[in-house]
Amino acid sequence: MIDIPGLPEPDAGPVFDLALLVHVAAGVTAVLAGLVAMLTRKGGRWHVGAGRVFLGGIVALFGSMVVMVVIRWPATVHLAVLGGIALVAVLLGWRNRRRGGSDDAHIAWMGLAYIAMLTAFYVDNGPHLPGWERLPDWSFWFLPTAIGAPLTLWAVRRHRPAPARRPEPAP
Numbered sequence: 001m002i003d004i005p006g007l008p009e010p011d012a013g014p015v016f017d018l019a020l021l022v023h024v025a026a027g028v029t030a031v032l033a034g035l036v037a038m039l040t041r042k043g044g045r046w047h048v049g050a051g052r053v054f055l056g057g058i059v060a061l062f063g064s065m066v067v068m069v070v071i072r073w074p075a076t077v078h079l080a081v082l083g084g085i086a087l088v089a090v091l092l093g094w095r096n097r098r099r100g101g102s103d104d105a106h107i108a109w110m111g112l113a114y115i116a117m118l119t120a121f122y123v124d125n126g127p128h129l130p131g132w133e134r135l136p137d138w139s140f141w142f143l144p145t146a147i148g149a150p151l152t153l154w155a156v157r158r159h160r161p162a163p164a165r166r167p168e169p170a171p
Helices: 014-039 045-071 077-098 103-128 137-158
Strands: 002-004 007-009
Touching (some): 014 045, 014 103, 045 077, 045 103, 077 103
Antiparallel strands (some): 002 007
């Protein structure tokens, strides 16, 4: 076993180690870029730039995940499913904006990508994190959604245009 900042990983050879290095860098990049995109003005330069970096981070996470899942198959098939969900969601969110789709769908897809990414991280690493090791295993699967889904719904509602007012009828 090798030990990367307190998170045990199997010693699966140099290909795995390289994929893990790319995976960690892509994960940190995607988490930070996603936060910047969430916290900046929608459509602004920072939001668009961070969104593109988030997309690239998820794509790199998926590619490196595939390498690691193949090496550790079948023990990590659940991570492949979560990675697939994150990739499909981020691509649908990106496509939605490129084609002039609704803000609601864009926010929902990007939120799902972020939630799936964090779920994969916590399912794989949560039992080894200080404090988190005391939580039951099921919590790693559900806490990211329990926190992320209401935040995503709040963001959708917050960015909806105000409904048009009906004119008052003449007396």
